[in-house]
Amino acid sequence: MANMADRGAKPSAVSVPDDWPAHPDLTLALNGMGGFDWDLDSGRMHMDGSALEVFDLLPEEYDSDPATLACRLPPEEAARLDAVVAQALKDGSDSYGAYFRVRLRDGAVRWTHTQASIRRDANGRARRVIGIVRDASQEYAQAAERAQAHARRLRNTGLVERTTAALAHARTVRDVIDVLGDDQALTRLGAQNVIVGLVEAGRIRVVHEGQAGSFVPQHEVLRVEDEYPMSEVVRTLTPCFIRSRAEFAERYPALWPHLERMDFGSAAYLPLIAQARPIGVVGLFYRSENPFGVQERNLLIALGSSVAQSLARAMLYDQEHDLAEGLQQAMLPRRIPGIPGAQIAVRYRAARIGRDIGGDWYDVIPLPEGRVAAVIGDVQGHDTHAATVMGQLRIVLRAYAAEGHPPATVMARASAFLGELDTDRFATCTYAEADLTTGTVRLVRAGHVDPLLRHAEGHCRRLEVTGGLPLGIATGFRDLDYSVTTVHLAVGETLVLYTDGLVEQPGVDIEEGVQHLARVVRDGPQDVQRLADRLCDLAAEQPGDDDMAMLILRRGGEPVTPATGRLQQHVAPDDPQGLSAARHMIRAAVRAWGARERADEIELAADELITNALLHTEGAALVTVRMPHGTDRRLRLEVADRSSALPRRREADEDAMSGRGLLLVDRLADVWGVEPRGTGKCVWCEFDCP
Structure with missing residues (x-):
């Protein structure tokens, strides 16, 4: 459009006379306007020299026939202009105006404007159209520039809003990087490539370089004192705007040879500042050169602030998650002992709410004379306190079981222990003591979901175990009398203990979840490890946010000890x-x-x-x-x-x-x-x- 504006702004060849005031024709000509008079009865249209110049026609090329002008009008423009004029003549209007494009003899296109008055007789019939045409190239270029500037403002404002909205769902540092670096993010940011660096122990570690081929191995870790844009931004805590490739090469000659092969025209490096200290840098690369006006710089600075807040929150979350995960792993058994005569598989999946930690646990306790105790439980809550209570309760249950107490006594003492702790948490639990020599299993349930039993022929059913109050609550009601349910576990049969996170879904009755789990267990593989993996896949497919633990015990075909x-x-x-x-x-x-x-x-x-x-x-x-x-x-x-x-x-x-x-x-x-x-x-x- 700038070229069109230049062509439309060439000086007029009309000379200025000495008389005053100037004739109207001269006034129009000096302002790039030409007049026309269209006699509708005869169909002839007179156009003065200035009007012909607007259409890039010589006087000898025009024969007063409006159809002659079609050689300068693209078909779609001619159709649109004819429609505007016809509508004005038909509806009784006194005037009309329209913008249209004229194709010049050199093939260039010029925006043109016409404004005309319609003269009618006493009966309202249109007889003449008298008007002007003018070169509107400069006007259109200015309007286009204003529209582009407005669109750019809207785009940049939307850039911050959309990126901030996307970052609102990012919990981890990896999530933040994904929000900034995927294809949708590049479209959202209006950038060609995004790089992200994190400040760690006085160095900058590049954690994301999105564009293929943009990775510079020797610059994966940068020193803050290096003469690179990321280092400069961290040192000064101010953004760095590079408007062109030439400016990049001049300001950072040491880095330029590594980036010269990349296809970009400008770049912006934004410091990520949290609590008055730099925690990282975001670099945005654009395809074309960019002057980075004041408003755009302010918006990019606001974007950097939004990214910094999300990154600081994500770093804190990751630290808490690592602490919680370490605590969870410390509380659960490091390994499950090999039990002769049994195949055992255990699994745990952290919660997707809270701090990704919960109170679910499992345990396997070898007992004398070919017996084994299997425990599954769930402490109320999804936080470090729940995990701490879980660890104490697991140790207590293991100690009581190792002392040789029967299942009901183990559960009653564990409930009394939890009731005496300085906590308001309660726990559900199922304790199963299996004699692998005879297949006798004694089960005690404290407010927990019933286990499942898969028979050797494949049928799976829910074991209805007599239940008692959850641990910790029973003590308050002075009810520590837990009933024992005895079942027989034949060779090849499988006992499945699990927590409600495996079967509970929002808005769905838990009974439906148990029935669905029974069908999956029935159709699942015989190998307990593969079956446990299949149940973990089932848990991952469900929308629930609770943590989940499971323990699967299958009685082997060989006796525990020789006769x-x-x-x-x-x-x-x-x-x-x-x-x-x-x-x-x-x-x-x-x-x-x-x-x-x-x-x-x-x-x-x-x-x-x-x-x-x-x-x-x-x-x-x-x-x-x-x-x-x-x-x-x-x-x-x-x-x-x-x-x-x-x-x-x-x-x-x-x-x-x-x-x-x-x-x-x-x-x-x-x-x-x-x-x-x-x-x-x-x-x-x-x-x-x-």
């Missing part, structure tokens, strides 16, 4: 016959099981353990001796009593009458140990018997 021979004998205090019967039982078992070579050692160790139990406790002792029927021939001797006091090995004085019992057992047996049990303890030792 064993086992003998037991009760020995009461002051019962010499019981003690004699126990010694006779041990001697007979040693002979029957082919362990004669170690008979003396076994009998002596048994005497020491039985004597200790009778001397240092107030109840009877239960003596058990067993031997596997297989290649792993290790005779095991157990002496259980009702005392919770654990024995300890100590060096006896030379003159002492006691204290050498466990030292003797330690030297005689291949291995020995103590197992706490809910009703007391069990001291055991084992002897290899080839």
Whole structure:
């Protein structure tokens, strides 16, 4: 349009006479206007020289026929102008005006304006049209420039608004970078490329360079004192506007060779400042040269401020998330022990609300005699406090289970513990103790969702476990009597424990979620790890924001331990016959099981353990001796009593009458140990018997 304006602004060739006032024709000619008089009855149109000049016609090229002007009017312009004139003649108007384009003899296009008066007779019939035409190139160029400036203001204002709106949904630093660097962001910013650098320990680490081929490996980390635009912006805390490629090459000669191959015309580097300190830099590259007017600079500075606030918020979120994630991982078991006779898979998915942390947990606790405890639970809330309570509760449950307490007692004591904590949180929990030798599973449920049982043939059903109040709440109601539900887990069957985050969705009945989960488990793979992955995929597909934990236990096809021979004998205090019967039982078992070579050692160790139990406790002792029927021939001797006091090995004085019992057992047996049990303890030792 600037070229059109220049062509339209050429000086007039009309000379200025000395008479005053000037004739109207002269006034029009000096102002780039020409007149015309159109006789509608004859169809002839007179055009003066100035009017012909507007149409770039010579006097000899015009024959007073309006149709001759069509050679200068593009077809679409001629049709539009004819429509304007016809409408004015038809509707009784006294005048009309229109802008249209004229194609000059050199092919250039000129914007032109006409204004005309319609003369009518007494009957209202149009007889003549008298008007002017003028070169409107400069006027149109100014209007176009104003329109472009207005559009640019709207675009830049919208740039800040749209980018700020997009950043409102960014939680992490990665989210902020994605908002700034994807294709939609480039369109939104009106830029060709965006780079982002973060200030870390006195250096600037470039974390995003969007345009393909724009990455400069040796400049991935910059020093603040370097003579680069990003470094300068961080040092001065002021934006840097580079209007052209030549200016970039002149101001930053060290960086220019690396960027010269890039297709851009201008650039703007914006400091990201939070709490009066720089936290990063955003660089915007534009395709064409840009003068960066005052208003555009102010808008870009506002954009930098918006990005800085979002980035500071995201950095804080990431720090809290890392802390929460570390706390969560510390509270959950680091590894799940291998349990003979069972396949176990566990999974945890963090919440998508709060700080991405919650109170869901799982645990697997090996127990004596081929038993295992599986625990799933959920502490109220999605914050670090919930995770802390969860960690304490998990440890307490593990301790009570390891002491040998039955499931109802474990749950009751855990509830009492939570009730005594300085917290208003409660927890739901399901505790399952499985005997993998017999398949017997004893379940206790405290306000938790029912588990699922998948049979070996593929059918999956919900286990209706008798429920009690959630942990912590039961204490307030003085109701610590938890019922135990016993089920049988056959070989190849799978028990699925989970938290409500796996089945609960907003606006959907939880029963529908449980039924859907049962169908997925039924149709899922037999391998527990693959099944756990499938359930995690299911959780990811759901719109819920809760955290989720699951524990899957499948009873294997092999028995936990080979079949064993086992003998037991009760020995009461002051019962010499019981003690004699126990010694006779041990001697007979040693002979029957082919362990004669170690008979003396076994009998002596048994005497020491039985004597200790009778001397240092107030109840009877239960003596058990067993031997596997297989290649792993290790005779095991157990002496259980009702005392919770654990024995300890100590060096006896030379003159002492006691204290050498466990030292003797330690030297005689291949291995020995103590197992706490809910009703007391069990001291055991084992002897290899080839």
